[in-house]
Amino acid sequence: MDLASLVQLVRAPAALTVPGDTVAGGSIQPGLAASSVCLYWAGMALNDYADRDLDARERPERPIPSGRIQPGQALAVAAGLTAAGVGLAGLSGGRRGLGVATGLAGVVWAYDMGLKDTVLGPVAMAAARGLDVLLGGPSTSPLAAASVAAHTLGVTTLSRGEVNGGSTVRSAVTLAATGVAAGLAAWHIAKGGDRLARLAGFGLLAGYAALVGRPQLAAARSGDAKLTRSAVGRSIIGLLPLQAALTAGSGRLGPALALAAAHPVAANLAKKVSPT
Numbered sequence: 125m126d127l128a129s130l131v132q133l134v135r136a137p138a139a140l141t142v143p144g145d146t147v148a149g150g151s152i153q154p155g156l157a158a159s160s161v162c163l164y165w166a167g168m169a170l171n172d173y174a175d176r177d178l179d180a181r182e183r184p185e186r187p188i189p190s191g192r193i194q195p196g197q198a199l200a201v202a203a204g205l206t207a208a209g210v211g212l213a214g215l216s217g218g219r220r221g222l223g224v225a226t227g228l229a230g231v232v233w234a235y236d237m238g239l240k241d242t243v244l245g246p247v248a249m250a251a252a253r254g255l256d257v258l259l260g261g262p263s264t265s266p267l268a269a270a271s272v273a274a275h276t277l278g279v280t281t282l283s284r285g286e287v288n289g290g291s292t293v294r295s296a297v298t299l300a301a302t303g304v305a306a307g308l309a310a311w312h313i314a315k316g317g318d319r320l321a322r323l324a325g326f327g328l329l330a331g332y333a334a335l336v337g338r339p340q341l342a343a344a345r346s347g348d349a350k351l352t353r354s355a356v357g358r359s360i361i362g363l364l365p366l367q368a369a370l371t372a373g374s375g376r377l378g379p380a381l382a383l384a385a386a387h388p389v390a391a392n393l394a395k396k397v398s399p400t
Contacts, residue, residue, distance in 0.1 A: 129192040133172055133201065134165035137393035138360055144367030144383045145253065148268050149260020152379065155216025159225055160256050162209030163232060167252070170202035170236040182287050206233070213259060220262060228255040246297075250277035267312035268370045275305035275336075275366055279359040282340065285352040295344035302340060302359075306333050309366060313373030325372035328365050328384055335387075336362035360399045361390045 130136075142164045143157035151157070172179065172188050173195055180189040187193040206229050213225030235248040254273035258264050278301030281294050306329060313325035339355035364387040372380035390399075 125193050125197050129187040130201070132397055133187045133193055133198060134168045134205075135397065135399050136165070137390060137397050138168075138399035139164055140386050140390040140393070141360060141363045141367070141399075142256070144364055144371070144386075145256040145272060146260040147376075147379050147383060148272065148367045148370040148374075149257040149264035150374065151217075151260035153216050155212050156221060156259055156261075159209045159212035159216065159221070160259060162205045162212060163225065163228055163256070166202045166205035166209060166229070167232040167236060169198050169205065170233065171240075173198040173202060174236045174240070217259065217261070221259060224255055224259045228252055228259065231255065246277050246280040249280040250274065252276075265312055265316075265370075265374065267308050267315075268374075271305045271308035271312065271366065271370060272363070274301050274308060275359075275363060277301045278305070278340075279356060282343065282352060282359065283356045285343075285347075285349065286356055287349060289349040290343050290347045290352045292344075292347075295340070295347075298340055299337075299344060302333075302336055305366065309369050309373070312370055316373055317375035321372050321375045321377055324377055324380060325369045328369035328372055328380065331384075332362060332365040332369055335365060357394055357399050358391075361387065361394055364390060 139161045142160045146153070146156045146160055172186060176188045176195055176198075179186045184190060188195055188198055210222065210225045210229055214222035217224070231248055231252045235245060235252065239245050239248045250273040253276040254269040257269040257272050278298040281301065282290065282298040285291060285294055309329050309332075310326070313322055313329065317325065336359050339351070339358045343352045343355035364383050368380045368383035368387075371383060
């Protein structure tokens with residue numbers, strides 16, 4: 125198993141969107157951010173393990189169907205990263221961190237191994253990302269967690285059209301979820317922080333709406349699989365400005381600007397390794 129194949133298996137560049145969850149949740153602890161990244165990568169590896177037969181038909185270039193990574197190796201990577209993620213959360217966040225990370229890991233495995241292709245799939249993925257925000261600490265704003273969860277619900281719904289194209293219903297759900305995510309974030313920003321932090325928060329939120337909303341609208345109008353795939357990728361990376369807006373709304377401008385600055389880096393890396 126070579127490094128390039130492992131990077132593709134876990135969608136490594138997309139992990140740049142993950143530490144922002146715990147930051148938006150109020151934490152600046154590297155251990156919790158690392159826990160989130162490990163659990164995210166575990167979910168990506170497990171996803172490819174679970175989808176190996178489907179990918180052999182639809183995406184034969186993926187690491188498992190192409191033969192570059194064996195199914196057992198992918199499963200071992202997923203299990204190892206899960207154990208690392210839960211362990212890091214316990215070390216950094218104590219009993220609470222261990223409990224949240226264990227619940228998050230359970231949702232990730234349930235999604236990949238059973239719920240993904242059911243009506244509960246997008247809900248499970250949204251729950252996982254909401255729990256990731258809550259991993260940030262006991263002072264996490266429920267509005268912040270709900271905003272990230274709503275965004276994730278929309279992206280996961282949209283992703284079901286990556287191969288065969290979108291549908292009117294999925295597009296409507298996606299756009300509605302993005303609107304709810306923006307609305308919850310605006311509520312969170314309006315409630316906290318000083319005037320400068322609120323202004324920055326609303327500015328970053330406007331950037332999120334433009335970066336995510338435009339490709340989603342384009343995909344909704346065309347129904348084309350390629351545009352849908354592009355919208356999914358941009359929406360995944362577009363989580364960064366949403367996290368930045370939520371962080372600014374909590375009065376933490378420094379971390380918010382760091383998250384915003386990470387967006388173009390993540391977008392450039394996504395051109396080399398697909399985040400979807």
